[in-house]
């Protein structure tokens with residue numbers, strides 16, 4: 324069959340071959356032109372909408388514009404690493420003024436004298452090391468709380484489901500929380516959700532004097548913080564963060580290798596002048612069944 328078909332390529336084939344060569348070379352030149360245009364960025368390969376979104380940073384600007392509780396009055400937000408041992412950073416203006424006031428208003432009617440966890444029985448007990456009053460707000464309680472919990476998850480990269488309910492605390496003049504660890508050294512308290520891995524401490528009010536969060540075991544030059552001269556005597560006993568309404572302090576009770584970090588030892592300095600309102604989110608290694 325192939326032999327029989329051969330004569331068809333006889334005389335006319337020569338002309339056919341040249342026109343085919345012409346078409347082919349034109350195709351080659353066209354693709355070369357496309358390659359050149361692509362490399363110059365004049366042409367671009369269309370990509371699917373979702374895949375281009377992954378590298379589009381404009382949504383970050385969009386997010387920061389609309390964060391802060393949806394009110395137009397949103398202040399400058401930035402994150403500052405304050406220490407690597409313990410790992411700690413401050414997210415400035417994390418909560419809006421409205422969110423702070425909301426948390427205080429729903430917590431205020433339910434404030435009770437704070438307790439600490441008894442490491443033998445796992446139960447709450449009265450204590451002199453913690454003289455504040457406080458209350459727990461159920462996780463996902465309402466829209467504003469859910470929004471705050473979503474922001475915490477975004478900030479920490481830890482899922483909302485790993486968080487305990489928010490605790491709101493109130494310290495009056497002279498009230499404090501002696502240095503302690505947020506992680507547990509007993510079996511009982513880690514049954515639900517495992518160990519506490521990180522803590523987000525949000526300041527709901529400014530404090531005129533005192534009330535700093537202090538890390539007495541932090542490594543590094545503690546006096547190099549810009550607010551050193553404004554710190555109380557207690558505050559100068561370690562690396563300190565001055566309470567500022569809306570700011571959130573994130574610190575990790577576990578190192579990246581998942582061992583406990585003793586440098587996360589921290590306390591609340593006595594309030595000297597004014598009032599201190601704060602809210603704490605403890606986050607577990609696993610899902611915390613609320």
Ligand SMILES: *[C@@H]1O[C@H](CO)[C@@H](O)[C@H](O)[C@H]1NC(C)=O
Pocket residue numbers: 544545546547
């Ligand atoms: C710590 O920081 C302060 C302020 O920046 C500086 O004056 C002091 O010399 C530093 N101390 C050490 C031991 O580096």
